[in-house]
Amino acid sequence: MTVDSAGAPAEERVRAVVEAHRADRGALLPILHDIQAEFGHIDQRTVAVLATELNISRADVHGVVSFYTDFRSEPAGAATVRLCRAEACRAVGAERLVTQVEQVFGVPVGQTTPDGSVTLEQVFCLGNCALGPAAQINGRLYGRLDEGRLMDLLAEGHA
Structure with a gap:
C-alpha cells in the first residue's frame, strides 16, 4: 500500500x-x-x-x-474534465464537443490520457442548462463551450 x-x-x-x-x-x-x-x-x-x-x-x-461515478479506482489526471451530456447540452452541441475532445486527447470519455494530464468524464446534468454545452474542469463550472474555448481554459491553467 x-x-x-x-x-x-x-x-x-x-x-x-x-x-x-x-x-x-x-x-x-x-x-x-x-x-x-x-x-x-x-x-x-x-x-x-x-x-x-x-x-x-x-x-x-x-x-x-x-x-457511484464519484468514486474512482485509479488516480485521475492532473485535470478532470466532466462533460455534460444531458438533453439541454446535447441540443446545443455537446455530442460534437465530446467527439472533438476525445479526438484531441486520444482517449474516450471515462479514461485518462497516457501522460496523466487529463481525465475525461461524462455527467448527465451540471445544472447549467441555459449555458450549454457545459463542463466542469476540476470542479469549476463553465458554459457555452466549444473545443477551442475548452482547450484555452485548460492551457490557461483553469484546470
Missing part, C-alpha cells in the same frame, strides 16, 4: 478513517468519500482493508465503489 503525505502507511490511515466512522450508521459511503478525498482514488488494497475492517465482503465494497 502507498505511503501518505505524513509518511505513514496508507493502510493505517484507511483504518483511522474507518475508526472515525465506525459508530456511524451506513458508514461505508462517508468512509469512501473521506478516502477518495485524501488519496484521490480507492484501489483494490483499500477495498480489501475496508472489507476486513467493516466485516463485509470485498464484493460489497467494490460494488459501491463501481456503482
Whole structure:
C-alpha cells in the first residue's frame, strides 16, 4: 500500500478513517468519500482493508465503489474534465464537443490520457442548462463551450 503525505502507511490511515466512522450508521459511503478525498482514488488494497475492517465482503465494497461515478479506482489526471451530456447540452452541441475532445486527447470519455494530464468524464446534468454545452474542469463550472474555448481554459491553467 502507498505511503501518505505524513509518511505513514496508507493502510493505517484507511483504518483511522474507518475508526472515525465506525459508530456511524451506513458508514461505508462517508468512509469512501473521506478516502477518495485524501488519496484521490480507492484501489483494490483499500477495498480489501475496508472489507476486513467493516466485516463485509470485498464484493460489497467494490460494488459501491463501481456503482457511484464519484468514486474512482485509479488516480485521475492532473485535470478532470466532466462533460455534460444531458438533453439541454446535447441540443446545443455537446455530442460534437465530446467527439472533438476525445479526438484531441486520444482517449474516450471515462479514461485518462497516457501522460496523466487529463481525465475525461461524462455527467448527465451540471445544472447549467441555459449555458450549454457545459463542463466542469476540476470542479469549476463553465458554459457555452466549444473545443477551442475548452482547450484555452485548460492551457490557461483553469484546470
